[in-house]
Amino acid sequence: MRAVGKNLVIQKIKEGTTATKGGLLLAESQRDDIRYIEGKVLHVGSEVVGVKELDTIFYDRHAGHKIEYNKETYYIIKLTDVVVVL
Amino acid sequence: MSDAIVKNLSFGKEASDKVFAGIEKLAKAVSSTLGASGKCVLLEDAAGRPVITKDGVSVADAIILLDPVENMGATLLKEAARKTVREAGDGTTTATVLAHSILKNAYAVENPNAREIKEGINTGIENVIKYLDSVSIKVDDKMLDQIATISTNNDPELGKLVGDAFRSVGNTGIVMMETSVEPDCSLQVVEGVQCDMGLTNTHFITNQKNKTAELENPLVLLVESPIESIRQIQSVLEFVIKNNKALLIIADLDQTVLSALAMNKSKGNIKVNVINAPTYGINRKEIFDDLALLTGATLINEDLGDDLDLIQPELLGSCIKSVTNHEETILHVGETKPEVLEIIEEVKKSLTENLQSNTVIKLEKRLARLTAKIAIVKVGANSEIELKEKADRIEDAICATKAAIKEGIVPGGGIALLNASYNVDAKTLGEEILLDSIRAPFNTILENAGIDVVSLDPVSKTGYGLNVITNKTVNMIEAGIIDPLLVTKSALRNAGSVATTILSTDCVINNMRM
Secondary structure (H helix, E strand, C coil): CCCCCCEEEEEECCCCCEECCCCCEECHHHHCCCCEEEEEEEEECCCCCCCCCCCEEEEECCCCEEEEECCEEEEEEEHHHEEEEC | CCCCCCEEEEEHHHHHHHHHHHHHHHHHHHHCCCCCCCCCEEEECCCCCEEEECCHHHHHHHCCCCCHHHHHHHHHHHHHHHHHHHHHCCCHHHHHHHHHHHHHHHHCCCCCCHHHHHHHHHHHHHHHHHHHHHHCECCCHHHHHHHHHHHCCCCHHHHHHHHHHHHHHCCCCEEEEEECCCCCCEEEEECEEEECCCECCHHHCCECCCCEEEEECCEEEEECCCECCHHHHHHHHHHHHHCCCEEEEECCECHHHHHHHHHHHHCCCCEEEEECCCCCCCCHHHHHHHHHHHHCCCCECHHHCCCHHHCCHHHCEECCEEEECCCCEEEECCCCCHHHHHHHHHHHHHHHHCCCHHHHHHHHHHHHHHHCCEEEEEECCCCHHHHHHHHHHHHHHHHHHHHHHHHCEEECCCHHHHHHHHHCCCCCHHHHHHHHHCCHHHHHHHHHCCCCCCCCCCCCCCCEEEECCCCEEEECCCCCCEEEHHHHHHHHHHHHHHHHHHHCCCEEEEECCC
16 A cells, blocks of 8 residues: 555544543543644655655544555645644 | 204392202312311313312312303302412312301391392302401410311321421421422422423433432533534533632523533433523523522523633622432522522512412512522322322412411311301391301311201300310311411402302303203
């Protein structure tokens, strides 16, 4: 599997329920006011600059679509949806 | 013309006979419940279910007569009975019996002058009321039981319960009735505020047996504007978690916020309970303000520029305990603050000035909220039918006791009116008719007990009468056979009013039934 052009293949990092610093538990769905979420880059297209494979990134939660490959689901997003590389 | 209803006219004796026949039927049914030996009435409700009652209003309400003119008579009488209940909370039966007997005596007069009789009855009523005022006595704590007992149709156990309820809350307190699922009646005294807002999520339940959500020493967050996201209250919640406190939120929360709190609660992360904000309407703000006063919380409204993110712990209120079941929440608050006392005085003042029933109800509710002491009589019974019947009587007793505290009491069992009939002088025919008529409740009570009226000498001693249960002559007040003055007075007034109106009627027009 190889991403084309400015596309990236990523995997969502699921955190489940987490506690805030103050100790308040919040489930995934209760944090949806946070627009940018974490993901792990698996493949980058040939035109992608600034992000490389196995980077952890923050990207727009509303961006991208799923694909299924070898019974695994991945997300395809565009380079413009990535905002931060950790 | 086609949709006009054809009318039937009756005049003079024919008309009054029929109207009186209706009144007689109603009075007969209702009067059988009067007194300590009064009987129950078994009636079929609109859905065909049998109801057993000793409550005059329920009996009267169930009666609709086939003959339209008779029915008009019965309906007029019901009106008098209902008005008595509205004013005094009890006395339906007495009002019915009195109206019937006034009419009966007035119709018995040959060649009557309706206007003169009417005037005589009215002046007679005023004289009797003056007499009753002069013999009435103020109620003390010990008498409450007896007053309540007589209105529960002589059920000392229930009477004591209602008496206890009034004693436990004092003069400012409010006594309420509630049906319970337990088979026994019990009394619950709440030192606090009760509001009609129940559980919002079953996950908040802490007492599985009673299905209630209870918090000890909770902080109270009052928010008037809706809370749509958990982030809005995040800082408050974190403060509570950090300090290991309980939190009661009174606000309208979005479903997602509720489920977030439920999750935190069920994971043992936070002690929290949420109840909805007071219902919309003119009282909403008032209830909020009262809750703020009582808990010491500051009411927060994001629509008015408050920011929940910047909220300081001192904006939170507190109370000793909160208990929420599926339909209401009771807040136990500590000692009443001076500013609350001020408002209480204000509400009490407007209560004495205001006589419109809906305003009075509103004010009484507010008073109950603020005085922070509520006695709840929980009515329990073994069957639905018994429950309804018991609830009716307890409701009567609560109203009657309230009336007695207000205006005092007079000897019961019809004795007060009987004494009045011998001690007030009649100057005209009308007054004579009235004085004769007010012996009717006494006679009816004896009749219901199966005692021959003639065999007694009722004139002998004022305030003395026959205890129909023990069959002994006793001092009525000492024996605890008493009526609230307010009940007797308004029964007499309303009975007189309806009777004189009917007396001055000579023509009845009714719709034809096809």
